[in-house]
Amino acid sequence: MASIFDKIWKLGPAAFVMKAIVAAFVTNALLLAFILFRRTYRKRYFARRDKRVFELRRNWDALISGEIPYTDWRNKTFDLQIVEEMALDALEASAPEESARLLKFLRNSGLIEKRVCEARQFTGWRRIRALVALGCTRAPEGISALAEGLRDGDIEVRLAALRGLGRMASPQAAEEILAWVAEIGLSVPALPLQNALIQCTAERPQMLLPYIQYAESPLREVLGRVLGEVATPALGLDLLQFAGDEIDELRAAAARGMSHTKIELALDVLTELAHDPIWFVRLRAIVSLGKLLDPRTIPTLLSGLTDANRLVRFRAAEGLVEFKIEMASIFAAVIATRDRYGLHAYLTALENADMRGNLEEELQASAKINENEKDRLRSVLLTGTLPVEDAAITSDVSEHAAALR
Amino acid sequence: MIRILYISNHMLFWYYLVSNLAYLTMLIIAINTSARHQRRLGSHRLSWIKETPLTPPIAVIAPAHNEEGSICVAVRNLLDLDYPQLELIVVNDGSEDCTLAVMQKEFHLRPVRAIYVPEMKSAPVRGLYRSDVDARLLVVDKEAGGSKADAVNAGLNAVTSPYVCIVDSDSVLERDALLRIMIPILENPKRVIAVGGIIRVLNGSEIKDGQLQRVRLPRKSIEVIQVIEYLRAFLIGREAWAQGNMLMIISGAFGVFRSDHVRSVGGYRSRAIGEDFDLVARLHRHMREKGVDYEIQFVPDPMCWTEVPSDLKSLGRQRARWQKGLLDVLWPSRNMLFRVRYGRIGWFALPYLWLFELLAPVVEITGLVTIILAACLGALSGTFFSQFLIFGYAFATVISIGAVLQEEITYKRYNDWQDVVRLLGYCFLEHFPYRQMHMLWRLQGMWEYLRGDHAWKPAKRKGLAAARAH
Numbered sequence: 001m002a003s004i005f006d007k008i009w010k011l012g013p014a015a016f017v018m019k020a021i022v023a024a025f026v027t028n029a030l031l032l033a034f035i036l037f038r039r040t041y042r043k044r045y046f047a048r049r050d051k052r053v054f055e056l057r058r059n060w061d062a063l064i065s066g067e068i069p070y071t072d073w074r075n076k077t078f079d080l081q082i083v084e085e086m087a088l089d090a091l092e093a094s095a096p097e098e099s100a101r102l103l104k105f106l107r108n109s110g111l112i113e114k115r116v117c118e119a120r121q122f123t124g125w126r127r128i129r130a131l132v133a134l135g136c137t138r139a140p141e142g143i144s145a146l147a148e149g150l151r152d153g154d155i156e157v158r159l160a161a162l163r164g165l166g167r168m169a170s171p172q173a174a175e176e177i178l179a180w181v182a183e184i185g186l187s188v189p190a191l192p193l194q195n196a197l198i199q200c201t202a203e204r205p206q207m208l209l210p211y212i213q214y215a216e217s218p219l220r221e222v223l224g225r226v227l228g229e230v231a232t233p234a235l236g237l238d239l240l241q242f243a244g245d246e247i248d249e250l251r252a253a254a255a256r257g258m259s260h261t262k263i264e265l266a267l268d269v270l271t272e273l274a275h276d277p278i279w280f281v282r283l284r285a286i287v288s289l290g291k292l293l294d295p296r297t298i299p300t301l302l303s304g305l306t307d308a309n310r311l312v313r314f315r316a317a318e319g320l321v322e323f324k325i326e327m328a329s330i331f332a333a334v335i336a337t338r339d340r341y342g343l344h345a346y347l348t349a350l351e352n353a354d355m356r357g358n359l360e361e362e363l364q365a366s367a368k369i370n371e372n373e374k375d376r377l378r379s380v381l382l383t384g385t386l387p388v389e390d391a392a393i394t395s396d397v398s399e400h401a402a403a404l405r
Numbered sequence: 406m407i408r409i410l411y412i413s414n415h416m417l418f419w420y421y422l423v424s425n426l427a428y429l430t431m432l433i434i435a436i437n438t439s440a441r442h443q444r445r446l447g448s449h450r451l452s453w454i455k456e457t458p459l460t461p462p463i464a465v466i467a468p469a470h471n472e473e474g475s476i477c478v479a480v481r482n483l484l485d486l487d488y489p490q491l492e493l494i495v496v497n498d499g500s501e502d503c504t505l506a507v508m509q510k511e512f513h514l515r516p517v518r519a520i521y522v523p524e525m526k527s528a529p530v531r532g533l534y535r536s537d538v539d540a541r542l543l544v545v546d547k548e549a550g551g552s553k554a555d556a557v558n559a560g561l562n563a564v565t566s567p568y569v570c571i572v573d574s575d576s577v578l579e580r581d582a583l584l585r586i587m588i589p590i591l592e593n594p595k596r597v598i599a600v601g602g603i604i605r606v607l608n609g610s611e612i613k614d615g616q617l618q619r620v621r622l623p624r625k626s627i628e629v630i631q632v633i634e635y636l637r638a639f640l641i642g643r644e645a646w647a648q649g650n651m652l653m654i655i656s657g658a659f660g661v662f663r664s665d666h667v668r669s670v671g672g673y674r675s676r677a678i679g680e681d682f683d684l685v686a687r688l689h690r691h692m693r694e695k696g697v698d699y700e701i702q703f704v705p706d707p708m709c710w711t712e713v714p715s716d717l718k719s720l721g722r723q724r725a726r727w728q729k730g731l732l733d734v735l736w737p738s739r740n741m742l743f744r745v746r747y748g749r750i751g752w753f754a755l756p757y758l759w760l761f762e763l764l765a766p767v768v769e770i771t772g773l774v775t776i777i778l779a780a781c782l783g784a785l786s787g788t789f790f791s792q793f794l795i796f797g798y799a800f801a802t803v804i805s806i807g808a809v810l811q812e813e814i815t816y817k818r819y820n821d822w823q824d825v826v827r828l829l830g831y832c833f834l835e836h837f838p839y840r841q842m843h844m845l846w847r848l849q850g851m852w853e854y855l856r857g858d859h860a861w862k863p864a865k866r867k868g869l870a871a872a873r874a875h
Contacts, residue, residue, distance in 0.1 A: 017792045024799030031806040032829060035813050039825065125444055156445060163453070189592045195457045229458055310522060314565055344518060351517035352535060384518045 053082055060086075064101060070109040084111055088136045103139060112139050119145040127152065128160040135164025143168060147176035151184070158188050166196025171207060174200035178211050181219055190222045197226040205230040209238055212250070221249035228284070231257025236265045243269045248278045255281055259288030267296055274300045279309040286312055290319020295326070302333055305342035313342055317349035327359045328366045331377060340386050347384055356381070410779040417772035418793070424761050425800045431645035432807040438644050439705060439815045446706075451584045454591060455489050461594070462490035463583060463661065464566040467574040468556035470498040470549070477511045478615035479574045484539055488583040493542050494563055495574065498556035499528065499549025513537035514544055521545075525558040525672030533563065553657065554673035554680035561672050564664050571681075573658040576711040577607060577617050585707035586661050593700065599662045599688060600702045601647075601655030603639045605818065606632045607710040617710055622824040627720060629827060630835045631713045636808040640705060640815075647703035651754040653689070655701070657681035659709035666691070678859060679730020686734050693747045706816060721846040728850030731763050733859065766847040773841075798836050805832035 056079070062068045063083065073079035091102045106112050115137070118130035131149045134142035142164070149161030165173040177196055186193070201208055205227065212223045224247065231239060235257060242254040255273045258266040266288070273285035286304040289297040297319070304316030320330050334346045350356050359381065363374055376387055454460055465483055469476050476495070483493050497505045508514060514534035521533060528550035536542035547559045557571055568590065572578060586602045608631075609623030623629055646652045655662075657680060670687045677683035685701065692699040714720040735758060741747040742755055776793070779785035809828055812818065819825055 017789070017796045021792060021796045021799055024796065024803050027803045028799060028806055031803070031810055035806075035810055035825070035829065038813065039822070128444070166453075191459055191591045191594060194459055195453070198458065225459075311565060341522070344521075347518040351515075352540065354537075 049078075049082065052079065053086070056082060056086065064105045066105070066108060074109060083109075084133065087111070088133060091136065091138070099138075103137065106137055106139065107141075112137055112141060116142060116145045119149060123152075124154065124157070127157050131157065131160040131164050135160070135167040138168055140168070140170065140172065143170075143173055143176060146173070147180065150176070150180045155188065159192055162188055162192050162196050166192075166199045169199045169202070171200065171204045174204070174207060178207065181223075182211055182215070186219045186222060190218070190225075194222055194226050194229075197223070198229050201226065202230050205232055205235060206238065209235075212242075217247060221247055224250035224253035226253075228253030228256035231260055233260050233262065236261035240265070240269060243273060248281055251276060251278070251281045252284045255284035255288055258285075259291040263292055263294050263296075266292060267294070270297075271300045274304055279307075279312060282307060283309065283312050283315060286316045286319060290315060290322055293322060295323070298323070298330065298333070302337060305334060305345060306337050306339040310341070310345075313345040314349065317342070317345035318353075320346060321349040321353050321355055324355070324358070327355070328362045328369060328377070331359060331363075331381070332369070332373075335377065335380055335386065338386060343380070343386060344384065347381075407779075407782060407784045410775050410782065410784050413772070413775040414779055414785060417768065417776070420768055420772070421797055424765075425797075425804070427757070427761065428641070428804045429800075431641050432804060432811075434648055435641045435644040436807070436811060436814075438648055439640070439811060442705065443815055451487075451581055454584050454587065455487065460489050460587065460591065461568055462492065462566040463488060463568045463570050463587070464492040464494055464560075464564040464664070465570045465572060465583075466494045466496065466557055466560035466564070467572050468496045468498050468553050468560065469500065469504055469574045470556070471500045471502045471504060472574060473500070473502040473504045473507050475575055475615075476504050477507055480508065480512065480542065482577065482615045483572070483574075484541060485580065486578060486583050487580045488587075490566075491541055491583070492564075492566055494560045495542065495544045496556040496560045497544060497546045498553075498559075499547060505544070505546055508544055509534070512539065512542055512544075514542075517543075521563050523562050524668055525561050526675055527555045527559040527562065530559060530562075550675060552675055552677075552680065554677055554683075555675045557680070558672040558675065561664070561667060567664055568661055569664045569667060570659070570661045571657060572709065573711060576604075576658045576709050577612065577615060578659065579617070579708045579710075582659070582707035582709060583661075586659075586704050589700075589702040589704060590661065596698060597700045597702050598666050598692065599655055599660065599685065600704055601643060601652060602659040602661075602703075602707040602709055603643075603705050604635060604656045604658050605639075605708050605710050606635055607712045608715060610710065620818045621821065622819060622827055623715075625715055626831070626834075627717065627839075628713060628715055629831045630839050631720070632828065633805050633808065633831055633835055635713075636812050637805060639703075640811040641804070641808050643703045644705055644811075646754065647701070649749060649753070650700050651749050652701045652703050653685055653750075653754050653758060654679075654682045655685050655703075656709075658711050659707070662688075676859065677730070678726060678733045678854075682730055683734045686738050689750050690738070690741060690747070693750065708816075708818075717842070721842075721849070724843060724846040725850030725853060728763075728766070728847040729854040729859070731758070732851055732854050735759060735763055763851075766844040766851065769844050770848060801836055801840075802832055805835065 056063060056073075059068060063073070064087075073083055087102055087106055091099060094102060112134070115130045115133045119127060119134055119142075122130060127149065131146060134146055146161045146164045146168075149164070150158055152158055152161070162177065165177055174197060177193070177200060181193070197208070208223055208227050208230070212220060212227060215223055224242065224245075227239075227242075231253075239254045239257045239261065242250045243258075245251055245254070251273060255270060258270050270285045270289050270292075274282055274289060276282050276285065282304070286301065286307075289300055289304075301316045301319045304312055305320070307313050307316065320334070323330060331346070334343055337343075350359060360378070363369070363377055363381075366374070369377070380387060465486070467479065467483060469479075472479070480493065480495060484491075495508065497508070514536055517533050517535045521530060523530075528548040531546045531548060534544040534546065536544075543563060545559050545563055547556070550556060550559070561569065568587075570583065570586070582602060586600050589600050590597045606623065606628065607617075608625075608628045609621045610617055611619040611621065622632060643652060643654070660681070662684075666688060667684070670684070670691045673680045674683050674687070688701065714723050735755070738755060741751045742759070744751045747755075776785060776790060780787060780790050806829065809825075809832060813825070819828065
């Protein structure tokens with residue numbers, strides 16, 4: 001049997017072109033007809049819909065309270081879709097009282113039950129639609145149906161279920177997600193999972209700990225990142241165990257979480273993490289140290305200012321500027337590092353925080369610094385460049401820097 | 406002679422057939438992808454992306470050169486973009502007018518020594534300014550570098566965010582454009598290194614205070630034809646190429662990149678004619694040479710509206726420049742062709758660009774000449790000649806209508822019936838004589854490049870200030 005290429009070849013261009021012309025013109029006509037028909041249909045559909053939305057909106061309170069019997073609209077698919085959409089949109093933007101009223105309406109009218117049923121029975125896009133709607137309701141009875149959605153073979157369904165559970169923002173939803181990842185592993189992109197867990201574990205972050213202990217990489221890193229976001233002072237001791245973890249993300253998470261713990265506990269750990277070989281661990285440690293606002297963190301922040309990574313330098317500078325006291329001494333210490341990138345980072349942070357004037361005033365008023373040195377510091381502040389190496393001045397400045405260390 | 410003409414015509418036939426089939430395949434892929442994208446968006450809520458603490462910061466770089474009339478509106482629009490952690494870096498690229506002065510007055514700029522690490526080559530920086538009105542605004546004032554690439558490099562040197570979005574300061578971004586363009590990155594931050602958004606034609610639309618009020622089709626034929634071209638290029642071409650991770654161009658008017666990767670390839674090439682295409686090609690090369698798993702994505706709904714040339718002369722210049730840019734990138738990338746190391750880029754994307762983009766004007770013009778010659782010499786039947794022309798016309802129309810269909814079933818920005826009918830009408834009219842003129846402009850671009858004219862010449866635009874008058 002001849003191949004398709006042989007057939008085309010034997011047909012020759014002339015015969016082929018005639019057929020192709022016919023096919024192309026028929027396609028053009030069909031496309032045009034489809035576009036025009038679709039436009040006409042949609043125009044009519046939306047006109048009808050707008051009219052109905054207007055009518056329902058006028059009777060919204062009666063509809064919500066149940067004065068208008070649910071059966072009046074529930075059996076008409078067109079009305080049902082509109083009412084559900086309107087209720088979910090209202091729920092999205094409503095205050096707690098109104099939310100409770102809307103949720104009651106969704107329950108009483110059987111809309112939640114219907115969506116739970118659809119989420120369990122349907123597959124594909126219809127299941128996704130049901131899961132999204134359930135997530136929007138934030139009704140706890142939807143959690144189990146959403147949890148079942150997590151075990152669907154289609155990743156889009158799993159994502160919709162995950163987002164829905166995240167929307168619940170409750171520990172029960174977190175339990176379902178954590179049980180699922182412990183069972184299946186990481187079967188969705190990390191970010192939606194982290195996002196959902198951050199929302200759900202914010203209330204009880206300690207529920208993450210057993211899962212982090214027994215999870216394996218890369219799930220462990222993902223959970224570590226979540227822990228870093230939701231950690232509270234109460235977790236101080238638990239976070240310590242991750243400070244020496246072999247996974248970079250977990251060390252970073254510990255560093256991030258330590259900013260919420262007691263200074264006595266955090267200081268040594270964060271100082272150590274600020275010298276970690278991984279840049280983002282150092283970055284998190286420096287950011288956390290900056291948040292502690294304790295003078296004992298200044299030496300580490302100063303060393304962060306000379307870090308090889310520009311983000312670490314910048315965050316260290318921001319941390320130093322945050323002190324707002326002892327600015328002249330800190331500035332002297334910054335100069336003493338003899339690191340021009342560090343100096344730039346500090347001046348940037350200073351100017352971004354609009355604190356340059358404060359430093360000038362403090363330099364003017366300082367009694368600890370002699371006049372020559374003041375001139376030198378002012379010159380650095382003005383030019384943004386390090387002074388030429390001068391033994392006397394350097395030792396003078398270094399004394400102030402040493403005092404800070 | 407007759408034999409040569411016969412072979413040439415035969416080759417031309419197959420060239421057209423393969424090129425049209427390639428476009429048809431792309432159309433099918435694109436329609437399928439768009440439909441999936443629309444459904445996927447159903448489970449997304451942009452407000453959730455906004456609320457999550459995991460949304461990474463973005464620095465938006467907007468180069469400006471002599472834009473005193475529109476810069477304030479543009480900056481305000483960019484600052485109004487819906488995104489949780491945004492930094493705006495406006496680069497005043499040696500403007501000879503009062504661009505910097507009007508920004509100083511409007512945004513209370515004060516000189517700062519912000520972080521500026523000159524890792525990427527650019528003309529000397531005169532000063533850095535931060536706004537007292539909105540601390541997210543940083544202005545880099547530099548000497549004229551003679552190219553947009555040079556200005557963007559200066560902006561990149563001041564970036565501290567992990568992602569950078571390059572825009573044209575005279576384009577209009579929809580408010581949620583950044584949130585939308587970040588979706589692929591948020592879904593897979595380790596793998597996705599760059600995302601391109603869609604560019605749409607602004608001409609004809611109603612603008613108020615730099616914000617798009619109502620989308621309308623332009624009045625001039627030449628502008629409407631460009632609307633179809635943009636729909637075809639973005640909604641079919643880029644959508645389909647991105648599906649195979651072979652997207653070779655992210656428009657300089659709107660794209661997001663991971664800053665560390667842009668730095669690692671040295672930023673934009675200052676002397677590049679098509680700097681946006683050049684950057685993406687170098688990113689592909691870099692990632693493939695490093696053997697890193699990566700993705701360059703395209704998202705069709707974060708929209709950036711830009712002004713297109715409204716007269717033949719400007720359009721001709723623009724298209725000649727694009728062709729020069731294409732050659733300027735493809736020639737240095739020739740060693741990527743058909744090499745296992747560069748995978749699908751070397752085996753599909755680059756050969757396609759060589760064959761059906763770069764050489765298209767040469768093949769089409771030569772083909773027309775040989776067909777006419779063959780018809781005159783009696784080597785080609787008049788019937789076949791006319792049939793061939795009709796076939797080319799009908800097939801090209803299918804692709805154009807397909808692009809309009811894509812717009813209709815997905816984003817539907819043209820709501821007016823009159824606009825849609827006109828748009829569809831132009832799908833039939835664009836082929837003569839616009840297509841032939843287009844080929845001549847592109848041929849001219851190639852000729853200029855081969856003669857050594859490698860200068861970067863910006864296109865003249867009316868800008869946002871003028872657009873407000875619509």
